[in-house]
Amino acid sequence: MSNVLTVEDLEYRCADPGFKLGPISLEIARGESIAIIGENQTGKSLLAKLLVGAIEPHGGRISLHCHDGKTGPRDQSIRMMFQFSSHALNPALSVAKILEEPLLRNTDMDKVSREQLIEETLLKVGLLREHAYHYRHMLSDGQQQRIALARAIILSPNVLVADEPFAALDPSIRSQTVNLLLKLQKEMGLSFVFISHNLGIVRHIADKILVMDKGQIIESGKTDTVFKWPQHDITKRLIMSHQSLVPQQTL
């Protein structure tokens, strides 16, 4: 497996002097799922935003590697899903227009092929092509989540970064979304970095886990290893609290 993303000594200093992110170094391999877990206010969302380039880091380097090993343009190879997908969709634009925007900015496709790709992407995320004419307020939460996903994958990125993609969804929609993501990951060879508080899902889909505390990665490793032999106190606490909620025989 080759790396698609290398992060070296990433640093970010907040206006609040008590908090500093990093230095963080990590590598993401092709087709890998990485979960970032940790308590609130530990810099998980900040790390996600730094990864996709929504915020400029104060130090360190993020390099993206395309299929041919070169460093590719950032907009196309790493895409983000926001924490609240309904806030990330423009209320005044139809779904077709929302999905057209990344294509307009990053590709030279003509109108016909753009429409075709939008249609294909909608079908890929389990919606109908009629949804292209809908506006945000006409869609349910699950559908909005799918539109946000469609927007993220329409440029065929290598890495998808998602900030709590499953947080505000009911259990059935949540498992639909999880399955959809796993399917897309298999089809497109996506690397998937996600933040989650739901350790059940993390255990189900993640290959690797990063545990964060106070802006640092305090523990990382294979999912099974971390779940079975947590090293750090905070990791132990998180996993204990998860296991106390789950009946023991399912573990």
Added chain:
Amino acid sequence: MPRLNLYQEEFHPSPWQQTWLAFKASHIALAGLMVLASISLLALLAPVIAPHSPLLQNPDVLLLPPVWDPSGSLTYLLGTDALGRDIFSRLLYAARTTLITSVIVVVVAMLIGVTIGAIAGMLRGVSSSVVNHLLDSLMAIPTLLIAIVIVAIMGSGLVNSMWAITLALIPQFVHYTRNYVGEEMKKDYIRASQLDGSTKRQLFFYSILPNMLEMLVVQGTLALSIAVLDISALGFLNLGAHPPSVELGALLASSIDIAYLAPWNVMLPGLCIFFLVLSINIVGDGLRSAIRKRVKN
């Protein structure tokens, strides 16, 4: 993509259609719109409808009362003024002047104000807050006062008064646009567009402007009622349109001397201004509550 109709019985209104549906649900707003539409139509078609030239003097019928008076005549529907000119025709032409100049004034003020406001809203830091505080202090002064000061400097006349009112209206548009753009820039969908690689210009035209159109329509109608009032007021104060051109405020001012002798000369232009401003305000208010209703859902 051919438009398939999978759900035939379902109706999915766009945001604009939704606003219109909510607007239509209010009878008062709809009545206001009808009044405004009929006044505008009458005013715009003045050259076709008017039975006489607004400037044609007929010395045989001075101060003829309107048609419902026993001594009125059908030839002069709303009577004549002190020089024997047909009041109905004069009213139509005057409403035409007032309405068209007001619309031009509002459109120009909106274009300039929104441009400045958008730039100020996209910027951060000192330059933005300087613009903000400067214009907020300007907004504390009534537009009519600013307009009078500007006319006093530039000299009276219809074109000068139009410039004056345009300048006086700009701060409002800057203020609302700046606040709106600043508010929207914090939202996640803008962040998402930024990650798509949109420049600031593209952000404004592609992402923010479609959201802002409704706010602009509401502010535009409110500004229109202010513009109508201000243009009439300047005309009334002899600072606006000069005699050969007819204008509602000027019409009112010219007949004020004979108010006791021939009250319809004063009453009719006054009523015309009243209904124009009232209907514009009702439409603006209806639009505002319609939009609020839509946003709530």
